[in-house]
Amino acid sequence: MRRAVFYNPAMALDRDLSVAVARAWSDRTGRRLRAWEMLSATGVRGLRVLNESGALDALLLTEANPEACRWLERNAAPHPAATVRSADARELPPGSPFDVVDLDPYGTPAPFLPTAIAATAPGGLLAVTATDMPVLAGVQRTACEARYGAVPLHGHFGPEGGLRILIAHALGAAARMGRSARPVLAYVHDHHVRAYLALDREARPAEVSRLPGPGWAGPALGEGPYGPMWVGPLFDAGFLRELRAPAGAARPREVAALLDRFREESGADTPFYFEPNRIAGALGLSEPPGLAPLLARLRELGHAAARSHVRPSAFRTTASEAVVFDVARELVARRFSSSPVR
Ligand SMILES: C[S@@+](CC[C@H](N)C(=O)[O-])C[C@H]1O[C@@H](n2cnc3c(N)ncnc32)[C@H](O)[C@@H]1O
Structure with a gap:
């Protein structure tokens, strides 16, 4: 059977945010960045960041599917700062580490995380998407335990629980490599979750625990315990203030509204919510x-x-x-x- 080359128009807003984040991260570090998009498909995400953010000096795009790779070569050809590598993204590429690494898989990012973390420079930014929401949001509890080592929440808290499990899992992988990280922006959107993780220069303990734990006074989550999950903030309020909807955004009004909501939310950045x-x-x-x-x-x-x-x-x-x-x-x-x- 012929496999379709992946291009998902539903992720346009997500890619708008990638452009905004790269711009703001470059402003924060005061220099242009070297980036690696691990799973590039047609290259639309990485190439949009390269063209629209003005934040990148160099972009490496890898893709294992030969048909996708042909599109990737064609799309990247007009951009001298972009290099295409037809390879398995689980291999650390030449030129590592990078200032920004993007990991945007079908399904779970788990198998790619050790390479992603190794490829992100201290002080760099790692963006991780997961689309295996039935697993992370508790429809397939056993699979979540096997894949992420965590008990998921099911029902309306499931997606946020999944985001927090993903972050805890990524931080656990980082800790095993003597690294530490914290989210600067992490969100639930449509049928996926995505976290931008700042890789620390020094190791520090992660705010990860099972909920509801002793003294939990927040929204009733059920008996549990659920997790382990990230229980720290989803947003770095200072970083959010630097984010702007990109001029070439595919969904300008939606991005601006989402950024406003994130900014508001960062003022009460506690785990889970009431309705x-x-x-x-x-x-x-x-x-x-x-x-x-x-x-x-x-x-x-x-x-x-x-x-x-x-x-x-x-x-x-x-x-x-x-x-x-x-x-x-x-x-x-x-x-x-x-x-x-x-
Ligand atoms: C969800 S798509 C990437 C979408 C892209 N980042 C975007 O924004 O349009 C995932 C891609 O990863 C590729 N892929 C899967 N496993 C891979 C591997 N081990 N190494 C490199 N590419 C891989 C798939 O062929 C697919 O094109």
């Missing part, structure tokens, strides 16, 4: 509390609170579930006491 309709369900309220009044009241009480990109009505907060529930009850009761009697 007004689920709060109403848990408390037996006759209607959900409004999202805006909930956020406002939590902030009045001194807690950080912000909408999340993960789901349209989701919000994160530093308040405990008990406080969130009290505020929700108060707001719904107040709404009823101020409605006219009919």
Whole structure:
């Protein structure tokens, strides 16, 4: 059977973000970067970053599929800064390490992570995508345990749980190589998760644990324990301030809106989230509390609170579930006491 060459238009927004991140990372480091796209397919992602970010000095593109590789050669030919290598991406290529490494597989990135980490310079940036969401988000729990060594959350928390499992897994692979890393931007989008990991210059302990652990006061996750998963921040707020929607973005309005949401979210960057309709369900309220009044009241009480990109009505907060529930009850009761009697 002939295998199709991979080009996925649904990832256009994701590639827009790759351009924005490369630009901001180059600004942060104060120099142009050398990059490796490990799994290039037609090269659309790496070549867009090269052309649109102005951040790269050199780009290595590897691809193992011969048919994809022919397209890759053709697409890269007009760009002197791009080099194509027809090879297995699990081999460390000549020229390693790189300032930026991009790992964007079909399915799981796990088999490629040791090479990706070895190929990323200290102080460099490693971008990792996973599209095996049935595994990471708990539909295939046994596969998640085998592939990532982690118990996944299932249901509405599944995608964020999957993102946090992926990050913990990548950090575990880094630790085994005497390296450490932290996310500067990590998100759930459509049917994949993606994390941009800053590879540290010095080893430091990772914020990885099983949830809900002792003292967990956040949203009820179920019995668990789930994970191990990353429980630290998904965003580096300073880095987010430097991100701009690229001038040539395929989805300019969506990218700008997503960046705004990330910035808001970074103000209350806690694991997992609440949703007004689920709060109403848990408390037996006759209607959900409004999202805006909930956020406002939590902030009045001194807690950080912000909408999340993960789901349209989701919000994160530093308040405990008990406080969130009290505020929700108060707001719904107040709404009823101020409605006219009919
Ligand atoms: C999801 S696609 C990459 C998409 C691309 N990054 C983009 O943004 O359009 C994954 C690619 O990895 C290639 N691939 C799979 N295993 C590989 C390996 N071991 N070495 C190199 N390429 C590989 C596949 O042929 C496929 O083209």
